[in-house]
Amino acid sequence: MEKIGRNAPCWCGSGKKYKVCHMALDEKIRRYALEGHIVPDRSMIKTPEQIEGIRESSRRNVAILDAVGKMIGPGVSTQQIDDLVHDMTLELGGIPASLHYDGFPKSVCTSINEVVCHGIPSEDVILREGDIVNVDATTIYKGYFADSSRMYCIGQVDEEKRRLVRVAKECMERGLAMVKPWGFLGDMAQAVNDHARANGYSVVVEIGGHGVGLEFHEDPFVSYVAKAGTEMLMVPGMVFTIEPMVNMGTSEVYVDDDDEWTVYTADGRPSAQWEITVAVTQDGYEVLTW
Numbered sequence: 001m002e003k004i005g006r007n008a009p010c011w012c013g014s015g016k017k018y019k020v021c022h023m024a025l026d027e028k029i030r031r032y033a034l035e036g037h038i039v040p041d042r043s044m045i046k047t048p049e050q051i052e053g054i055r056e057s058s059r060r061n062v063a064i065l066d067a068v069g070k071m072i073g074p075g076v077s078t079q080q081i082d083d084l085v086h087d088m089t090l091e092l093g094g095i096p097a098s099l100h101y102d103g104f105p106k107s108v109c110t111s112i113n114e115v116v117c118h119g120i121p122s123e124d125v126i127l128r129e130g131d132i133v134n135v136d137a138t139t140i141y142k143g144y145f146a147d148s149s150r151m152y153c154i155g156q157v158d159e160e161k162r163r164l165v166r167v168a169k170e171c172m173e174r175g176l177a178m179v180k181p182w183g184f185l186g187d188m189a190q191a192v193n194d195h196a197r198a199n200g201y202s203v204v205v206e207i208g209g210h211g212v213g214l215e216f217h218e219d220p221f222v223s224y225v226a227k228a229g230t231e232m233l234m235v236p237g238m239v240f241t242i243e244p245m246v247n248m249g250t251s252e253v254y255v256d257d258d259d260e261w262t263v264y265t266a267d268g269r270p271s272a273q274w275e276i277t278v279a280v281t282q283d284g285y286e287v288l289t290w
């Protein structure tokens, strides 16, 4: 990290002197780095203005998932969900981040039953009674990205799948409870993984969360299988997602050969995921996507 004079303007753009702005934070981070910990660089620490922008984007993302909840049900195609997300995002002044992202063809991901994530909406895919489906939306509003997803139960769902959906949400919440400044992302990961395993489930290793806000996928990669005390230090101003993929059976997954997006469980058993965008605050966390 570049050294800045005490009286020089802070790197964050606040216009304040460095010594009354980010200097103390930088020094504390530097001490952790010297102890051998992984620490965020400045690009991962958002200013209050940036967090307000992500909050505004998040409000829209949440409103979209609320609207999905009102229209989803047996007989609805995943294309109808895509149409709603696309049109509503634009009406709210935003852009769906998923559309054309790395060639992704639609505005939202719809992942049913054994689809772990990145399911592509299609008019040929009709939701049926008993399905569980993850709808994952990401909004860009005034340049700020908000990323969140929910599970929806379609009609009557059997108890086994309902338990998976509930425990996946609890995993996300257990992780969230560990988010505080000067803890480690691994503390959060272990809380997630322990809860999944205690319930007989597994957590996907290869696909995790990410920093978010100024871009769709920023550093750091956020694992949900890492151990407490490892991974990156959490620092006020960091914004990232908590989005563990919880599988009923094996944690092994594979990507569809044809569309190169859809991720399936290797054993064909169901998977569930809830996603939130979270900011690390001075004394804990703020969920931006609630």
Ligand code: MF3
Pocket (backbone or CB within 6 Å): 097, 098, 099, 101, 102, 104, 108, 109, 118, 136, 137, 138, 147, 241, 243, 275
């Ligand atoms: N929204 C997903 C996430 O949580 C990413 C989807 S990428 C897409 O990170 F291209 F498939 F949309």
Ligand code: CO
Pocket (backbone or CB within 6 Å): 147, 209, 210, 241, 243, 275
């Ligand atoms: Co995400």
Ligand code: CO
Pocket (backbone or CB within 6 Å): 136, 137, 138, 147, 148, 149, 275
């Ligand atoms: Co997402």
